[in-house]
Amino acid sequence: MRVAVLQENLAKALSIAGRAVENRPIQPVLSNILLRADDARLQVAAINMGLGLSISTWIGAKVETEGDITLPARTLTDLVNNLANERVDLTLDANTQTMNIRCGTTVSNIKGISAEEFPILPEGGGGDVAIPGKVLRDMINQTVFAAAKEDNRPILTGVYTLFEGNTLTMAAADGYRLAVRTAEIERNFAEPLELVIPARALAEVARIISDDDSEVLFSLPDDRNMVMFNIGNTDVSTNLLEGKFPDFAAIIPKNYSTATVMYTTDLLRACKRAEIFARDSSDSAKLFVQPASGPGEPGAVRIVGQSAERGDNEGLLDASVEGEGVDISFNIKYLIEVLNVIPDERVVFESSGATNPGVIRPENRDDFIHVIMPMSTGR
């Protein structure tokens, strides 16, 4: 194997594929990154067996001799990141499985493991559904944060994904909150198709999607129960989670006694200030929704974060309040996380009392809804 690539391209490819490398994998070869040169391009790939996630990306290369090798991800990435932005020459000594890396006046040799030892990477799928990249990225970002981080209930570490008619629905929940986002897609699914895709894998997909208007090609499950996202020069494939995702439609409140409209950025900042003090009280902060005192007067929302040791913070926001007043406690980190992914100018907060789940959604939009359980105030 003898190839020449640009340092910038190689570093980028390693940063993309490197995200799949496990910390302490069971099989030694999985701490390595696969490099495969063929046909004027270099494939850079890694697999995480624990997550069933593999990322494979291709960069343009001047290929003199084809070949493949796996190299320790850490060593290779650290080295390439510290090379000058110039041409990098990679030459493999097949006898010793050692890669000679030459850039400018720097010469390094990295000992590798034969590519034969590397698991077989999933083949490129059919690309069954085309989804605009930006739409998919928003859908993922607006749901993955709500997925469970612990795997006490493995199914909740995934994002429920439903193709039905022309609608794609994504939903994630961790027992305390639920995020549901829908979008129109071009392909029509006469038969609904339900999948639960690991949130970790989706987060990688969202990270890789670039800002241009390209489409992501999604391949439906193959016989190995894997799905694949094709994003430009990168393929991300992942195992699906098995099991039944809880019926979340039942959790979404049908009505409310108070609806409050606020400016998103104002609310987000107030929440971030309250969070500083709420850290000591299990992130619990209080929202006091106060209806207008009379016609022509604005309503208000008071947000309070308290720490017995460090002090407190109180913020007052103008709000248009419809319905009765309510005092309710939330995990303020959850509020911050959802507000972070709402780009719209105003949000609506709907509540039906201090012990019932509240709803956060962008104003005048019905494709995103977030349900959040209040915290018990302990009184």
Add this chain to the structure above:
Amino acid sequence: MDSDQIHEFLGNSWPIYGHDWAVEHLRKSIAHGRLRHAYLLLGAESVGKNRLAHALAMALNCTHDDEAARPCLTCRSCKLTMSGNHPDMLYSSLDENTGALKIEAIRNVTHHLAMKPYEARYRVAIFQDFDHAQPRAQDALLKSLEEPPPYALLILLAHSAEPILPTITSRSQILHLRPVAAETIHRVLVEQYGADDEHAELLARLSGGRIGWAIQALDTPELLDERETALNLLEDIIGMNRVGRFDVAQELSRDKLALTPLFELWQTYWRDLLLLTENSAVPIANTDRAEQLQSLANRVTIDEALAALRATSDTLNYLKCPVNTRLALEVMFLDFPGLN
């Protein structure tokens, strides 16, 4: 060594020597579709447990067309299994500091075990030194043992079944690997590994039936040196007073993991001593130390030799528990002969 050679030697292609009945049992189980989902392989250090576990995994996942020829040792699946890089082979690892098999290590494997095989027919999990797992850690395996996915095979390796919970042993098929006969080891070393007759003879005898040790010692002469050093140390200790022994205890307690093989070797020494003090007709194992052993045997009583052997084997058991290693060693050294 290729599979033809092995085939000629053993009549089957399993690269296992000296455990013919176990191989035959497993081969028949596979052929008749009666394979159990969990096996507990018991036997001394280096007797061949790990190798048998790998052979079983290879036989199950081998891609050779002829089922009788599995494992072929040449296909991708067999090769990856041997190199430790097969994506469907799972291994538990011992805690680096304490040498215990921790609950997290077991959970890490069962988490992987819950997923379908990546490219093979079976996901095979090998738990080395399962007797190093505390009962709470062993419990972590129960669910996988009770409701294993159809593609899962669990192989537990241990020196003895004693520290293993009955809930585990009752859910696994136990195969007890005996020490391999010295003649078999001798023959394997000469015919399969090209050792010269005399060297093979010595290794076979010193190995105490641990064929893995003998094969390894052939490649790495340092093992023999290590053994030499370990026995020298023991003989030195016998000549020391309490202070000297306690210094050695402190020194040794720094590397807890190295103690088990050391004490197992010392056990063979004490056994030899016991045989000599009793004027037994059974030949001693450490023949190269016959002279020192005999002179020691003339000086100690049967009870003293027995006390030393007991102290060593008790300490081996203590080491599996969270004990103060240095104190355990000090107590053991007090029971070694030569103090009075």
